[in-house]
Amino acid sequence: MLAAEKNKIAKNDELMVSSLAKDAARTQYKISSRSTKTVKKSDLILFTTQLSVMLDSGVVLSDALEAIAEQSEEEKFRHVVEDISESVKQGENFSRALTVYPRIFDAMFVSMVKASEASGRMPQMLNVLSDYLSFEDETKKKIKGALTYPMIMAVMAVVATGTLMFFVLPRFIKIYEARQAALPKLTQIIVSISSFTRNPKAMTLFVTFLIVAGFALYSWLNTTNGRKKIDYLKIKTPVLGTMFKDMIIARSLRIMATMLNTGVNVIDTLEIMRGASDNYYFQKLWENCIKKIKDGYQLSDSISKVAGIDLIYPGVAKMLKAGEKSGKIGQVSDKISSYYEKKLQGSIKSAMTLIEPVMITILGSIIGTIAIALLLPIFKISSVIAH
Secondary structure, eight states: OHHHHHHHHHHHHHHHHHHHHHHHHHHHHHHHTTTSOOOOHHHHHHHHHHHHHHHHTTOOHHHHHHHHHHHOOOHHHHHHHHHHHHHHHTTOOHHHHHTTOTTTSOHHHHHHHHHHHHHTOHHHHHHHHHHHHHHHHHHHHHHHHHHHHHHHHHHHHHHHHHHIIIIIHHHHHHHHHHTTOOOOHHHHHHHHHHHHHTOHHHHHHHHHHHHHHHHHHHHHHTSHHHHHHHHHHHHHSTTHHHHHHHHHHHHHHHHHHHHHHTTOOHHHHHHHHHHHOOSHHHHHHHHHHHHHHHTTOOHHHHHHHSOOSSOSOHHHHHHHHHHHHHTOHHHHHHHHHHHHHHHHHHHHHHHHHHHHHHHHHHHHHHHHHHHHHHHHHHHHHHHHHHO
């Protein structure tokens, strides 16, 4: 009897220690996640889709989260979902539990989940979120894909240039020095750059300067003034500015359509749109719209009256006004967002069509200049040797 009791106590102690170890590991990951990299976008999309399907099928939120955690193949994300599941089981709101991991669930994600909790339409909201995240991920992949060819050219250019400067050029320099002949001016410039890069002290000072300058630039960009300057350039640069504006408008109107269709009021919708906009001027635009609406204006009128720098196309306000008159503003917003998502694809193609030849021209100019600088001594080598 005593032996059996001791074995039982020992097993209970082992279970308790195991449970405490798991809790400690989860807590440790929870703390460290604030400073670690976010999970893959594909994992987040899969999580959102699975949760939407399960909730729509009538599964309780905590059970759905637990099931998703068990099925997750990514260990880091599994810990995150397990921790969120535990928080929900303890009575914490789902949106509140998500805020512990801001690097994974951004302000837009949390805001939309919070709005769905209030409206009672979380499955529909998560489904829209999943579609939006998939669209955003595809957009980023297309941009990266379009930049792949120029980047490969850039890498090859660096390798070719390095080989010419550090292995080919020094041999010609020795020949010219032995004959006491002067190198062509352009070649002398390239030689000076090559000598500079091989000087440890000079390179140390140069790298230190770059680090200090980079830190100063980073600090300035985190100020309001720095952010305003960069955000202004983003939306006013030819071709690229159109792409950035279409991207933000498409996202904002998609959020608006989702919020209004799920019963969220206009002011809360604009607050979420403001939080999801990663541009200072669009944030101010939605903020000013909120003030106008509180003063008694309708959404379409507030957008028309708010002073901006050509942020919203006039047709958007007109279409929203038609939606307000018909009482179908949510459906109208949905159609506008679909239009701008298609327009965004065209803007991306236009931007990539511009970027590729520009990068190729710049790289070609650099490589061409170095090639000419290296060829000039070859053209004169026979006369130098004869001399």
